[in-house]
Amino acid sequence: MKNYAVVGFGCAGYHAAEAIRRQDAGAQIHVFETLCEPPFNPMLSTYYASGKIPREQSFVFGPLEQISRDLSLALHTGVTVEAVRGRERALLLSNSEQPSFDGIVIATGARAFVPPIPGLPDRRVFLMRTLQDAEDLRAYLDANPIKTGVVVGASMVGIKVAQLLYERAVATTVVDTAPRLFPLAAMEPLSRRMEARLREMGLDFRWNAGVEAIEPEGVRIATGELLPADVICLCIGTRANTGIVSAPDSGVAVNRGIVVDTRMRTSAEGIYAAGDCCEGNNLQSGQTQIIGLWANAGCQGRTAGTVCAGGHADYAGNIIHNITHFMGMEFVGLGDNRIQGKHLVYEKDGMYLEVVLADGKICCANLLDCGNISGVLKSLMLRQLTGESPALTPMQRAYLRGRGLPESYISQIEGEDHE
Numbered sequence: 001m002k003n004y005a006v007v008g009f010g011c012a013g014y015h016a017a018e019a020i021r022r023q024d025a026g027a028q029i030h031v032f033e034t035l036c037e038p039p040f041n042p043m044l045s046t047y048y049a050s051g052k053i054p055r056e057q058s059f060v061f062g063p064l065e066q067i068s069r070d071l072s073l074a075l076h077t078g079v080t081v082e083a084v085r086g087r088e089r090a091l092l093l094s095n096s097e098q099p100s101f102d103g104i105v106i107a108t109g110a111r112a113f114v115p116p117i118p119g120l121p122d123r124r125v126f127l128m129r130t131l132q133d134a135e136d137l138r139a140y141l142d143a144n145p146i147k148t149g150v151v152v153g154a155s156m157v158g159i160k161v162a163q164l165l166y167e168r169a170v171a172t173t174v175v176d177t178a179p180r181l182f183p184l185a186a187m188e189p190l191s192r193r194m195e196a197r198l199r200e201m202g203l204d205f206r207w208n209a210g211v212e213a214i215e216p217e218g219v220r221i222a223t224g225e226l227l228p229a230d231v232i233c234l235c236i237g238t239r240a241n242t243g244i245v246s247a248p249d250s251g252v253a254v255n256r257g258i259v260v261d262t263r264m265r266t267s268a269e270g271i272y273a274a275g276d277c278c279e280g281n282n283l284q285s286g287q288t289q290i291i292g293l294w295a296n297a298g299c300q301g302r303t304a305g306t307v308c309a310g311g312h313a314d315y316a317g318n319i320i321h322n323i324t325h326f327m328g329m330e331f332v333g334l335g336d337n338r339i340q341g342k343h344l345v346y347e348k349d350g351m352y353l354e355v356v357l358a359d360g361k362i363c364c365a366n367l368l369d370c371g372n373i374s375g376v377l378k379s380l381m382l383r384q385l386t387g388e389s390p391a392l393t394p395m396q397r398a399y400l401r402g403r404g405l406p407e408s409y410i411s412q413i414e415g416e417d418h419e
Contacts, residue, residue, distance in 0.1 A: 002027040002102045007081050007258045009033040012275025012301035013107035019305025021071045029073050036077040038064040040131050046160040049134035084244050086251025086268035103308035108241035110276035119214030125232045150219045150229040154181050156324040158235030163326050174202040185322040185333030190366045240277045257290045263312050264304035272308050275299035280318030291318050312379050332374040335364040346409045360415035373403050
C-alpha cells in the first residue's frame with residue numbers, strides 16, 4: 001500500500017487529496033492541517049464578515065467529516081508541520097516525526113502580510129484572510145460604536161473591506177503607497193474612473209502614502225496627516241507559506257514561493273507543491289510566479305495529486321487574472337498591464353472595455369461591468385500565448401455581438417492579422 005501526505009487543506013490540498021484517491025484507490029492519504037475546519041475559500045471572508053453568507057457556506061467542499069469519509073483520509077487537524085525533510089521524504093511535526101512517504105504534496109497556501117508598523121499590536125487592527133479574521137472583525141464591529149475606519153491597502157480585498165465598513169455607515173479612508181486603485185491590474189483611465197465613482201459614494205483615498213504608525217487616535221501616514229480610526233484593517237497583500245521547506249535539508253527551491261514545473265514537481269524528488277504557496281508558470285512572461293487564483297489552485301492541486309500518485313498530468317500555467325465585485329461595480333483585469341501596446345477602448349451603456357495589443361496579440365484587458373465576456377477574452381489570450389489559433393471561433397464572435405460589441409471592434413481585438 002502506498003503512503004502519501006498532503007500538507008495544508010485548502011483548495012489545492014483538497015484537490016490534491018481527491019486526485020490521489022482517484023489515481024490510487026487503495027492508498028493511505030495523510031492530511032496535515034493546523035486548523036480544525038474544512039477547506040475555506042479566502043475570497044468569501046468579506047462576504048461572511050458582512051453577514052452576506054452564513055458560516056457554513058464558506059466551506060465550499062462540505063463538512064470535514066464528510067470529506068474525510070468520502071476520500072478515506074487519515075486527517076491530522078490541529079497539527080503543525082514544522083519541516084519537510086527532502087531526502088527522507090519525511091515530515092517533522094512539532095512533537096514527532098512522520099516516517100518516509102511515497103509522495104508529499106505541499107499546499108500550505110499564503111498568509112496576510114503584516115509589515116512592522118509602530119503601534120502594533122492594537123485591538124482596533126484586523127486582517128482579512130482567514131475565517132477567524134472575518135469572525136474577529138465582525139464581532140468587533142457588532143460590539144463597538146464604530147464611526148471611522150482606515151483600510152490600509154487598496155487591494156481587491158481592501159476595497160471589499162471598505163465596502164463592508166461603508167455599508168455600516170463607517171466613514172472610511174483607503175490608504176496605499178501606490179498612486180491609484182488596483183495599480184497591478186487596472187490601467188490608469190479605468191482606475192481613475194472607478195475611484196471617482198467611489199468618491200461620489202463617500203469613500204476617501206490617500207495615495208502615495210505609507211503608514212508611519214498606529215496611534216491612539218488613528219493612523220499616522222507618511223504625509224504627517226493623522227486619519228481618525230475606530231477600526232483599522234490591513235489588506236496589504238499576502239506572503240506564501242514556505243517555512244516548512246526553508247531549511248537546507250528540505251532540498252526544495254524557493255523564490256517568493258516554492259518553485260514547481262508544469263507537473264507540480266519541486267526540486268526535491270517525490271515532493272510536489274500546489275496553490276498559493278508555489279510559483280507556477282506565467283504563460284505570458286514565461287517565468288514562474290505566484291498566481292493567487294482559486295481556480296489556479298484547484299488545477300495545480302489536481303495535477304500535483306495525480307502525478308504524486310503515479311499518474312500523468314500537466315498544467316501548462318496561467319495568466320494574471322483579477323476579478324472583483326464591489327460597491328455596485330464589477331472589475332476584471334486580464335494579463336500584464338505594464339506591457340506597452342495599442343489600446344482599443346469600447347464604451348457604451350455603462351460597460352467599459354479596454355484591450356491592449358502587442359505584436360498583434362492581446363497582452364492585457366480591463367473590463368468594467370461587462371465581466372460576462374471575460375471568459376471569451378481569456379480564452380483568446382491563452383490560445384494566442386500557446387500558439388493555437390489566434391482568431392475567435394464563430395460561436396465566440398456571436399457571443400460578443402450578443403453582448404453588445406460591434407463587429408468592427410471584435411475584429412480589432414483579434415489582432416492585426418484579423419482587422
